[in-house]
Amino acid sequence: MARDNSSHYRELFLSDTPMMDMRAPVEFAQGAFPTSHSYPLMLDDERAAVGTCYKEQGQDAAIELGHRLVGGERKAERVAQWRAFCDANPNGYLYCFRGGLRSRISQQWLQEAGIDYPFIEGGYKALRRFLLATIESVAASPFTLLAGFTGCGKTQLINSLPNGLDLEGAANHRGSSFGRYVTAQRTQINFDNTLAIDILKKQAQGCLSFILEDEGRNVGSVNVPISIYKAMQVAPIAVIDDPLDVRLARLLDDYVIRMQHDFVAAYGEEKGWHQFAAYLEKGLFSIRKRLGHERYSHIVALQQRAIKLQQQSNVADDHLQWLTLILEQYYDPMYRYQLNKKAERIVFRGDYDAVQSWLMAPHSG
Known part of the structure; x- marks a missing residue:
């Protein structure tokens, strides 16, 4: 009978244990864990060759091929990298996909280099299954859902609460047409893993109920x-009702000032400005059909003018013109329609501070 390692897996994630991922780079890219680092036993082409050999000639031949492919200087280089990781993270673990052959070989090579380093029983697959079960159980x-028109600071409020679950933070995306960040969005697997670990940590802090933003399916x-x-489809809803000027100030800061800074920091002055302008233009282009051709043409002209003036003078206030129009002519009517369909589930309304106070009271959730 298989041993239940759930308590061990939970502790690994609660303590942010460093993990050395021995899988191939392509496996790591599809999904890993926040504290994992890629130190593959075999690279993608090596793994593919060994896999083919296994299917055609069996395990013994595949193992022999693997040792030939990863031998000599190549083996020495990889073991040296692993050893450096182990020295820097003496409390860590290594894992492969199932905690099988790759883990045992990696552990053996480290032992030959004088290091005893544990591997995780069940490997990545068991850890992943544990995190998915965590999501199902929660x-x-x-x-309680947190709703409000665009720019009401819902994500900021979620993150101020001890029992807030930030779906957008886990996704590394703000969920709107202008929601991307300079850094890439997480893969589905990494989104699931990040969310599950956040849940585990909040449960460990005693949270029994949770506050989430009123998101769509994606x-x-x-x-x-x-x-x-x-x-979420049956949860009670608290609504932030902030005035337009407050919301616009948040959007200007989030979507314009901070994003321009982040693009320039990532790409340099010239390319950063180009990427920033493309980000704003793409966000507006994605809602052009709902705006209609005439309104879209007018708003995009205001947007391009604001970008030009911002680059010339380093003043971003001109963006308020087109931001006001997309709120009044697109986002607010859409969100008002969606919220009206959920009216019977609304249990509280107020400005940001009032909703925050209500959500922190014992009766919420």
Whole structure:
């Protein structure tokens, strides 16, 4: 009978244990864990060759081929990298996909180099299964949704609460047409893993109920786990009602000032400005059909003018013109329609501070 390692897996994630991922780079890129680092036993082409050999000639031949492919200087270089990781992270673990052959070989090579380093039983697959089970179990917890028109600071408020679950943070995307960041959005697997670990940590702090933003089925290109999404469809809702000028100030800071700074920091002055302008233009282009040709043409002209003036004078206030129009003519009517369909579930309304106070009171959630 298989041993239940759930308590060990939980502790690994709660303590942010450093992990050395021995899988091939392509496997790591599809999904890993926040504290994982890629130190593959075999590179992608080596793994593919060994896999083919295994299918055609069996395990013994595949192992022999693997030792030939990863031998000599190549083996020495990889073991040296592993050893450096082990020295820097003496409390860490290594893992492969199932905690099988690759883990045992890596552990053996480290032992030959004088280092005893543990591997995780069950490997990546077991850790992933544990995190998915965590998501499924939390869907039965009481939820309260946080709603409000675009620019109400919902994500900021979520992150101010001890029991807030930030779906957008887990996705690394703000969930709107202008929601991307300079850094890439997380893969679906990494979104799930990040969210599950956040849940584990909040549960360990004693949270029994959770506050989530009133999201759709998708956050950017990732899907909200279906069990959580279904629970969100019946959860009570608190609504932030902030005035337009307050919301515009937040959007100007989030989508214009900070994004321009981040693009320039990432790409340099010239390319950064180009990438920033492309980001704003793409965001507006994605809602052009709902705006209609005439309104879109007018708003994009205002946007391009604002970008030019911002670059010339380093003043961003001209962006308020087109931001006001997309709120009044697109986002607010759309969100008002969606919120009206959920009116019977609204249990509190107020400005940012009032909603924050209400959500922190014992009765919420």
